[in-house]
Amino acid sequence: MKIAVIGTGYVGLVTGTCLAENGNEVLCVDIDKNKVDQMKAGVVPIYEPHLDVLFDRNIEAGRLNFTTDLKEGLDFGEVIFLALPTPDGGDGSADLKYVLGVAKEIGEYITSYKVIVDKSTVPVGTADLVHSTIAKDCKTNFDVVSNPEFLREGFAVDDFLKPERIVIGSSSERANEVMQRLYQPFVRSGNPIIIMDEKSAELTKYASNSFLATKITFMNEIANYCQKVGADVDKVRIGMGTDSRIGKRFLFPGIGYGGSCFPKDVKALHKSGKDINYDFKILEAVVDVNEKQKTILYPEISSFFDGDLKGKTISIWGLAFKPETDDIREAPALYMIDKLLEAGAKVKAFDPEAMENVEQKYGDKIGFGKDMYEVTEGADALLICTEWSIFRTPDYKRLKSNLKQPVIFDGRNLYPTVELAKEGVHYISIGRQKV
Numbered sequence: 547m548k549i550a551v552i553g554t555g556y557v558g559l560v561t562g563t564c565l566a567e568n569g570n571e572v573l574c575v576d577i578d579k580n581k582v583d584q585m586k587a588g589v590v591p592i593y594e595p596h597l598d599v600l601f602d603r604n605i606e607a608g609r610l611n612f613t614t615d616l617k618e619g620l621d622f623g624e625v626i627f628l629a630l631p632t633p634d635g636g637d638g639s640a641d642l643k644y645v646l647g648v649a650k651e652i653g654e655y656i657t658s659y660k661v662i663v664d665k666s667t668v669p670v671g672t673a674d675l676v677h678s679t680i681a682k683d684c685k686t687n688f689d690v691v692s693n694p695e696f697l698r699e700g701f702a703v704d705d706f707l708k709p710e711r712i713v714i715g716s717s718s719e720r721a722n723e724v725m726q727r728l729y730q731p732f733v734r735s736g737n738p739i740i741i742m743d744e745k746s747a748e749l750t751k752y753a754s755n756s757f758l759a760t761k762i763t764f765m766n767e768i769a770n771y772c773q774k775v776g777a778d779v780d781k782v783r784i785g786m787g788t789d790s791r792i793g794k795r796f797l798f799p800g801i802g803y804g805g806s807c808f809p810k811d812v813k814a815l816h817k818s819g820k821d822i823n824y825d826f827k828i829l830e831a832v833v834d835v836n837e838k839q840k841t842i843l844y845p846e847i848s849s850f851f852d853g854d855l856k857g858k859t860i861s862i863w864g865l866a867f868k869p870e871t872d873d874i875r876e877a878p879a880l881y882m883i884d885k886l887l888e889a890g891a892k893v894k895a896f897d898p899e900a901m902e903n904v905e906q907k908y909g910d911k912i913g914f915g916k917d918m919y920e921v922t923e924g925a926d927a928l929l930i931c932t933e934w935s936i937f938r939t940p941d942y943k944r945l946k947s948n949l950k951q952p953v954i955f956d957g958r959n960l961y962p963t964v965e966l967a968k969e970g971v972h973y974i975s976i977g978r979q980k981v
């Protein structure tokens with residue numbers, strides 16, 4: 547099939563590349579000329595495992611191309627994916643200016659039947675709004691389909707090529723047939739293509755992300771409670787997770803969820819409820835608890851140093867909001883850095899992928915190292931903010947000889963408490979007792 551993808555952010559780029567990998571001809575459109583030039587030269591503008599291999603292969607095969615010309619994209623594609631940003635409009639709601647701006651141009655320009663696919667995370671009712679915006683000036687038939695993405699950063703290529711489910715929101719037989727033809731090759735394993743109306747599809751995305759954020763937040767509260775009553779959240783987590791109704795995944799407590807999706811989507815669903823006088827109490831609590839969760843480790847650090855962090859050096863392992871990404875949006879590490887700097891501490895940080903992004907934000911206010919051990923040399927304590935695999939089995943001997951004293955504050959519960967006690971490390975984690 548011939549496909550145009552409008553917007554080459556995270557979602558658009560993965561979508562375009564993976565659709566090309568499956569034999570489709572894809573033209574990606576972006577207004578950012580520098581980015582388009584870069585991509586034409588074979589440079590992937592984001593870090594996402596395996597994307598570079600697919601990217602090169604499909605450019606070389608001539609199936610993946612780039613342009614800044616929206617009209618060229620609209621001429622080219624039978625299916626037009628909208629993968630445009632929907633940023634926080636300032637009051638928690640999703641701002642649709644980019645989506646509706648492109649919709650207007652589509653209406654003015656297209657002259658033959660197209661399936662317009664909303665891939666961005668958009669509020670319930672957006673497909674209707676996109677439809678009416680296009681229809682205003684449009685002289686031909688078209689359909690608007692809602693097709694939310696469920697890609698996880700770090701696993702996006704795998705999630706796209708082998709999805710657990712595809713959700714299609716459409717009331718048009720013609721568009722459904724096109725979408726099923728497009729996605730059938732990705733679900734040969736038997737995973738479902740679920741067809742529903744547009745509004746239900748739009749809500750499925752918000753409900754899924756909000757539910758997952760709620761699940762994590764619930765465990766964060768259980769962890770905080772464990773800490774107070776002398777229980778161990780690891781044991782509670784395993785005890786709970788073996789009930790198949792609950793499931794083992796997304797029960798890991800920590801210093802809060804972050805990223806580009808959960809914080810934005812939970813707030814947007816809450817706000818959309820408010821707009822129609824529906825009070826999503828549970829979502830309000832999720833937002834509040836998560837904000838609080840980011841703060842729970844700092845007082846432990848501060849009190850260990852008797853409230854005086856001035857001149858102390860804190861080494862940080864992990865800056866990205868989660869492993870396998872360089873994304874630092876809403877990352878709990880940023881809160882910790884701000885608090886430590888505010889208290890007069892020095893910060894030396896290491897992250898396998900996110901240091902460049904953090905350096906852009908903080909300049910020389912914090913230091914970095916070339917590896918995880920270098921940043922611990924001469925530091926007063928180690929703080930762990932992201933659970934990269936490389937941090938899971940450290941060389942304790944080396945770590946202890948590097949640190950001034952063996953102290954670890956772990957916001958991701960990477961190590962068994964007993965093991966750290968044996969190593970003689972003062973170890974504070976989340977929802978577990980100090981041994």
Ligand code: UDX
Nearest residue numbers: 695696697698699796797798800803804805807867868
């Ligand atoms: C999420 C959804 O999983 C994906 O389906 C959607 O399309 C986009 O949003 P992503 O933001 O990439 O994907 O990250 P995810 O792996 O879901 O993790 C989100 C946050 O939750 C991270 O900050 C992570 O550290 C945190 N988390 C996750 C926990 O704190 N505990 C857990 O048990 C799981």
